[in-house]
Amino acid sequence: MIYIERRERFSAAHQLYNPNWTEEQNEAVFGKCANQNFHGHNFEMIVTVKGEVNPDTGFVMNLTDLKEIIRTNVTDKLDHKNLNLDVDFLHGKMTSTENIAIEAWKIIAPKIAEHGATLHCIRLVETENNAVEYYGE
Amino acid sequence: MIYIERRERFSAAHQLYNPNWTEEQNEAVFGKCANQNFHGHNFEMIVTVKGEVNPDTGFVMNLTDLKEIIRTNVTDKLDHKNLNLDVDFLHGKMTSTENIAIEAWKIIAPKIAEHGATLHCIRLVETENNAVEYYGE
């Protein structure tokens, strides 16, 4: 068993705002992230896949395939988008890094299984100081 | 003469869209940056100041002062903001990195002069692949 990882990037706008709360509650919990005009980030998504090494290729899985799965299904849909307004799989959800990672997992995991490998982790980096990791449990 | 630099960061939403153009022209020139719902970035602003070393301090200028000038006058006004909607000194301008750097220069340069030093360069990094530098000429 070995683990391979691929980093993809996307630049997006979002806001953290709970419509069931008052303005004051949103301000208290989300602070400047609650700005109704949105702010944004350069996000990095690092996808880790595990599996056995194929002796013919030396690969767990072809990174070209992994790259295509991530881009086509997730990062192309997030890049230069507004995460609150433009992304079907995030509609009605708080667009926290936690939720983005969880939703990306649901989409990517079955695609990777089709290639005989197993999704292990989705890491999402929001700033140089903040990140989340989800292992699908 | 020696050069000192300070990096500050801000996360913001913006769009590149010229209201005098058709949708098609905007799409052709700005591509996915023209998304009307905005996208965003983690920006880094690196401000370089030049001057003589003060023998009592070993400093061209106290970096604590330089940090305060950048934050109070520029990056606090850009952080977690929408550059097209929320920022007075960018109103009516294309919010390209070029223009942000130029407007920041106009604001910061006289503040640095008050400390006996000279603004040399504003570098603005938008992604790990793209940046601009402005020397005020």
Place this chain on the structure above:
Amino acid sequence: MIYIERRERFSAAHQLYNPNWTEEQNEAVFGKCANQNFHGHNFEMIVTVKGEVNPDTGFVMNLTDLKEIIRTNVTDKLDHKNLNLDVDFLHGKMTSTENIAIEAWKIIAPKIAEHGATLHCIRLVETENNAVEYYGE
């Protein structure tokens, strides 16, 4: 269950020197790190916390709270300090990265538990080539 992490930084002096040993033993084991006049580093402390996502916020824990816990209890006490002389929770201990991470764990873990989350890992980076991770076991 999801994992969130926050990076904080501190710049500090220290030395690695065992007072129960001879100068020669210290030199043999710690080499240039044994310099009695101290040396120093820019340290990065990355704290990882795990828990369930709160559906109202999309958060495991508010990163603003996590940042405050780390700064108030640990990194503000280490920043611009001498780890051998100035830090109460390191008195009488070798100031290796291993020991700093372990002592930070003892302080931070109960504070995070008060927020309904669980401390998972403290990672301490000393140089671009050296780091430790502690999982509290």
Place this chain on the structure above:
Amino acid sequence: MIYIERRERFSAAHQLYNPNWTEEQNEAVFGKCANQNFHGHNFEMIVTVKGEVNPDTGFVMNLTDLKEIIRTNVTDKLDHKNLNLDVDFLHGKMTSTENIAIEAWKIIAPKIAEHGATLHCIRLVETENNAVEYYGE
């Protein structure tokens, strides 16, 4: 139990080409990595070791020893080399990052055990977007 890690680097040429396959098969699977004249990378190898902290030193293991083990046994044999032609422990193997990490594990693990610690992970970074991790299972 605590984990320490050390990063070492090497710059090497390689190709991904299966001699049992046709040119077309190699092209289809390995793409531009199949170039018969080789290409190359700056690789980073991060070795993580786990163990108990020695109270006399504050160390799991002396990083100077760990550095020497990695350099002497692995990275000095890979640096400025052709991984397909110059490296005895890779002869006859696909020089994928997966296989390099696995072969390095076989060499390094017993050397670390001699120092009373346990090899935990070999991470091999090939580009800023691609990496593998091997835990020896």
Place this chain on the structure above:
Amino acid sequence: MIYIERRERFSAAHQLYNPNWTEEQNEAVFGKCANQNFHGHNFEMIVTVKGEVNPDTGFVMNLTDLKEIIRTNVTDKLDHKNLNLDVDFLHGKMTSTENIAIEAWKIIAPKIAEHGATLHCIRLVETENNAVEYYGE
């Protein structure tokens, strides 16, 4: 006048070997870089262009155009290639970073001039410790 820059990357094999010299001379001057089986690097090429800001776009030059110029004319021809064997514009030249930057300048400068901007600098990074910059003089 403002400066914009774009980073592109390529991974390539090369060797530093002067065929007019003896093996011993090559070894003495180029050391391990003279390995006849080649070694390799992940190179970064940062191209800086200067010009006036166009008020309609806020751009000196469209970064999409700059990216295409660099890729089509230079980095696509270097990526996953052997710089000594596969690259027409480097034939018969020492493949030092100095020479790669100079040859790239000759190719890129006129293409940028066609877009009304001026090539200012080509920076070529070979490792995290080594780089060159060429200003075309």
Place this chain on the structure above:
Amino acid sequence: MIYIERRERFSAAHQLYNPNWTEEQNEAVFGKCANQNFHGHNFEMIVTVKGEVNPDTGFVMNLTDLKEIIRTNVTDKLDHKNLNLDVDFLHGKMTSTENIAIEAWKIIAPKIAEHGATLHCIRLVETENNAVEYYGE
């Protein structure tokens, strides 16, 4: 004319404290940097040299020579040292990054001239946010 650069690193302790001033003045100007027990950093020194390319080597100057000049004369004398107490060429000076860069210039410039090249810049990075550059004027 082309510019080559080499990065070297050193980890050191220092303090910013003017002995001609009162404790209060030092605190007011240097803040936490005035800690009498010292603090420290991982410094990076990037040395840029300019010259003509030698057609036999493709080099302005052999980077192995440049590395040796920097290490032997400067960074080996600063690494794991106390800049206020252990370094002869900094005795009696404020150990600001400005002054370290200026003193390093005086030492390195003539050594580089012996190799037929010209020192262009010494860049000294103190933290990820702070740096200085000196051009010898």
